[in-house]
Amino acid sequence: MYDHCIIGGGIVGLAVAMALQEKTPGASIIVLEKESELGWHQTGHNSGVIHAGIYYAPGSLKAKLCRDGAEATKLFCAENRIPFENCGKLLVATNDAETLRMEALEERAQQNGIDYTRLTKGQLRADEPYIAGLGALLVRSTGIVDYSIVCRAMAQKIEAGGGEIRRGVAVRAIHEQEKSVRIESGSGSVEAKRLIACAGLQSDRIARMAGLKINHRIVPFRGEYYALPASKATVTQRLIYPIPDPDLPFLGIHLTRTIEGGMTVGPNAVLGFAREGYAKGSFAIADVASMAAFSGFWKMARANWRSAISEFANSASRGRYLTECQKYCPSLTIDDLQSPRAGIRAQAVMDDGSLVHDFLFKQTERMLHVCNAPSPAATSAIPIGRMIVERLLEGEAINASPAPEQARA
Incomplete structure (x- = not known):
């Protein structure tokens, strides 16, 4: 019998385990991860950005967690x-709109307490x-890091405590009982007083x-991106992002420096036909059957079909993809788009077709499920973990009530 069982060895699950050790010294904690490596999916395939939180709706849970998370991650x-670096980010406007x-966005930065500088075209x-x-907005506090290394350090801290x-443990069944939760897998069962699922x-x-x-x-949405050649790795000293379109659910293609000294361009946001399939096609x-049987998927598709067609076209044509990059x-050149790769974003969609842009939790007497942890979940992981544990120990229901205007990730 463990005190706490966590399903999922990504950065959020590991942050929850660390927070439990901080709040409940001596408690027995087990983390179950179905892959052989920790942080294999969203954590290990993200852009490595430590976000400042400029985009998110003032007053939203996402905005607060991002600000707190950036500070906690750097610490x-x-x-x-x-290794991490505060390289800064430029949000660049390329036309009058x-x-x-x-x-x-500048007004939102002020409301969120983000330190920024507005640059003219000449600046x-x-x-x-x-x-x-x-022109552009310069956010100097945005940073870069390798979150896979962060995960390994978290795991070492958890095990040292x-x-x-357990790696390579795929959960097959979960049974909530009066005084415990039993989690069954191919390698046996685990019983715990409380379960936190970060899957x-x-x-x-x-x-x-x-x-x-x-x-x-x-x-699932595939974020396809390219690595630039070494000759273009210093084309910018900062991260370069477009000004987001509030009518679109994703940020758009951008230039991202990596902590290893490389440069990537992307990602787009294409509907995926496999939740864990990173190869093109x-x-x-x-996974497809699950989407097709869900009415909310078709409602979402009808509301966003123009954006979907554009993203599929960019995915199919490097020339179109390049045109998006050349705006800023x-x-x-086309030859600069090398070594195509992809990450997959877990996007929660409600049955009315709306996309969930903030955190979504479901809680019972002995379980708490993190149902949606959107970008910037990696940046925000440490305070997310602490918040989950505080609410769990207090026995309160978690309510991620977003501000009236949904924040976009």
Whole structure:
């Protein structure tokens, strides 16, 4: 009998385990991860950005957790000698419509308490000679890190504190009982007083396996990106992001420096046909059938079909993809788009077709399920873990009530 069992060895699950050790010294904790490596899916395939939180709706849970998480992530890295860098981010306006949206984003930055500088066209060119635009917002506190290294350091801390981490354990059944939860897998069963599920791409299936009635499903979106050649790795000293379109659910293609010294461009946001299929053309019958049987998927598709067609076109054509990049970095060429890769985002979609843009939790007497942990979940993982544990120990229901205007990730 364990005190706490956590399903999912991504950065959120590991952060929960660390928070439990902080709040309940001596408690027995076990983490179950179905893959042979920790942080294999969303954590290990993300962009490595430590976000400042400029985009998110003032007053939303996402905005607060992002600000707190950026500070906590940098502190954890410093304490554990993990390389990170505050390289800063430029949000670049390339036309008049984006300039107007940039002014609205500037107001949001002020409301969120984000330190920023507005650059004119001339100042932008002086700061980044290879970046074109009519102006930009510079957020200096945005950073970069390798979250896989962060996960390994978290795991070491958990195990050093007496916690147990089992890899290669796929959960087959969950039974909530009066005084405990029994979790069954191919390698045996585990019993714990409380269960916290941080299952990412499989979170809806784990919730239903546990007997929860949910009105959402996870829909996978592929984020396809390219690595730039070494000759273009210094094309910018900062991260370069477009001004987001509030009518679209994703941020758009951007330039991202990596902590290893490389540079990537992307990602787009294409509907995925396999939750864990990273190769182009991946197709899983069970995942497609799950989407097709969910009415919310078709409602979402009808509401976003124009965006979907555009993203599929960019995925099919490197030329179209390049055109998006050249809006703010005209020196890029088709030959610069090398080594295509992809990550997969677990997007919760409600049965009315709406996309969940903030955190979504479901809780019972002895279980708490993290049903949606959108970007910037990696940045926010440490305070997310602490918040979950505080509510769990207090026996309160978690309510991620977003601000009236849904934040976009």
